[in-house]
Amino acid sequence: MSHPTSDAHSKKATVALLAGGRSSEHPISLITACGVLGSIDTDKFNVVMIGITEDGRWYLTNLEELSALTAQGPSARFTAGNQQVFLPLGGGDSRLRLVDENNEMQYSEPIDVVFPLLHGPFGEDGTVQGLLEMADLKYVGCGVAASAIGMDKHFMKVAFESAGLEVGPYEVVSKRQWDKDPQTVKERIANLGFPLFVKPARAGSSFGITKVDAAEELDAAIEEAHRFDPKLVIEAGIEGREIECAVLDTSAGGVPRASYPGEIVITDQDHGFYDFDAKYVSKNSARTQCPADLPEDVQKTIRELAVEAFLALDGEGLSRADFFYTPDGKIIINEVNTMPGFTPISMYKTMWENSGIDYPSLIEELIQLALERPLGLR
Known part of the structure; x- marks a missing residue:
């Protein structure tokens, strides 16, 4: 990737947008990235678009590829491109390392700020925020602790x-508690009354959430939520x-x-x-x-x-x-x-x-x- 040459161009901040990621909200992130990439003012910002695969690899991508992927709907997943991206190691060097299919390395122009358009675990939960802190890269949004909480x-x-x-009445259920003594857990949950909502504690976009209207529906709802997270929050219906x-x-x-x-x-x-x-x-x-x-x-x-x-x-x-x-x-x-x-x-x-x-x-x-x-x- 060549460096900017004109004075006007060099005054622009370079923004790296991150999309995809390792969570179940991967397809929502792609839609979000399409929206931002299509609306960001390119007269004011240079944009580097990075897609993250479900196994955590970072590659360069673009609006054309993202648009094609989002047309697939909820099944959309980012797949590896030809130019893999590696973060800087700090020390004041904010250039990305770009490695092509021939294993040859190039460097991006310096990155001024990262916009992590990632939802769910491994993106919104403080993990990427901590990675960017370690890489000395500024980023949009909450810091490590606030993101995790x-x-x-x-x-x-x-x-x-x-x-x-x-806040409304709720109970927290760990996988260990459920596996050890499910009957006690169900008795504790029943005190909330029905209907109630069984939710993965650390997921979004309503993945794994079930509305439960009767006690006999609890087992299936808890198993469904455990597909996304070993820790659950059970909330009374309000x-x-x-x-x-x-x-x-x-x-x-x-x-x-x-x-x-x-x-x-x-x-x-x-x-x-x-x-x-x-x-x-x-x-x-x-x-x-x-x-x-x-x-x-x-x-x-x-x-x-x-x-x-x-x-x-x-x-x-x-x-x-x-x-x-x-x-x-x-x-x-x-x-x-x-x-x-x-x-x-x-x-x-x-x-x-x-x-x-x-x-x-x-x-x-x-x-x-x-x-x-x-x-x-x-």
Whole structure:
């Protein structure tokens, strides 16, 4: 890869976008990357597109390949290209090592910032963030600890409770507990009442989640969730509207901003909750509304709580907070997502568009925040 030559070109920041990854959310990451790659302002940024295979290899890719892959739908997977990518080893050298099929090495232009468009384990959980810290590469989004806590529905709830946020009733079930004494585990879970939701503790995009309406359905739901994670979170069903709110950080330690809240409205009653199919496959099962049809004082409170949840995790860059708004007026936080989807229909992008920040401007602001932030302890 040649180095830039013109003065105007050399003033651009070079952004490496990461897509794919080793988690079950690989195809969602590809859709997210297509959206960002198609909307980023190339007059302001040079872009290097890196795809990560399911076995963890990094290769150069491009919008054409990503578009072809995402056309495959949920089965889309990135496959190895010809030019393999290796990260720098730190020491101030931020050039990527590029090795072709002949095992010959080239170097990229220096990378100014990485945008890890990765969802789920090995991408959103602090692992890639730690790798980038070790490589002395700045990156968009939350740091190592906040990413790890934000990925784990158990520790996330502990952080929320510590900050005084209201969470719904839940139980945590480890694989060891389930294998040793499933009957005791089921008795503990039954205290939550029905319906309830069985969830992998560290997965996203509704993978492995089952709504359970009766005790006899528990075994199958737990086995399904264990396909994605040995640690489970079991949550009591909460009657309420599902409200989301996007958070965007500010420079120099200012107060993070919150978008207008948005609402997911299930329109197809065959979907008992906002599952993977409703999110990414069916075109008629749900719709989004932003701003949500809520009283102004409730909207204001939700925006404040979204920022509080972001700060409870020591968040940086961005997050999306998900709440339940109950018929009796309670606002219960369900979870946050520290790298929400940027697909054409994703709520994070949509909420900011409805709050006055368009897609290219949102991408630019996230990159600028990352460029301003130091690496290491902060």
